[in-house]
Amino acid sequence: MTTLLDEHPRLGGEPVLRELSIPSSTYYRWRQAETEPCKRHRQDAELTSRSVRSTTSPAESTAHLACTPS
Template identity: 80%
Template sequence: MTGLLDEHPHLGVEPVLRELHVPSSTYYRWRQAEKEPCERRRRDAELTDRIHKVHDESGGIYGSPRVHAVLKREGTRVGRKRVERLMRQAGLAGISPRRGKGFTRRDPDGELAPDLVERDFTVNMPNRLWVTDLTMITTLEGPLWLSAIRDAFSRRVVAWETSARADADL
């Protein structure tokens, strides 16, 4: 309705409202809300900005439960459903963990590799300790194996490689 009156100002506000059976108070309240959004909409805009920052800081991984937890930890009082709604409206979504079978099982007859760091992954300089992991990614062409090496100090990926097979070469 506001678009109609904006495009055709020569029609006049009151005749159009009468024809559409819309009270003039409703029209002027809509116009006022366009200029000055209510406190809830202003707060939603602030929360959406904060949610974007938390989501981006997580690398786009966090969904609404984790974003809500981060906001709560930072002292922001907001409901979980409100975070869900704002994330949905902003087009933000987390990455769901892999479901079902697909985790690594240890060979009971295999020999364990020695624990050279004795489960202490703290380091005070870069390039002193690198850790690696092997991950299977399901694709339409079959499994894709990703091996990534990370620096334990900076937590940055130092090297990575993909392969169709999870073998010693990978």
């Protein structure tokens, strides 16, 4: 929704939101969440990055250390 209104500012936010029965407070909360994620989303992102790091195999994590024969 925020992308639609960003790409078509001439439409005006309030009329579009009213037509879609979306409270303006919900729209502004979505906008805020784009720049300031809530604590839960920040924790999820951190846990996801930890999970990705821990599932990387030792061969993948040390591949950059392999020596190439000269």
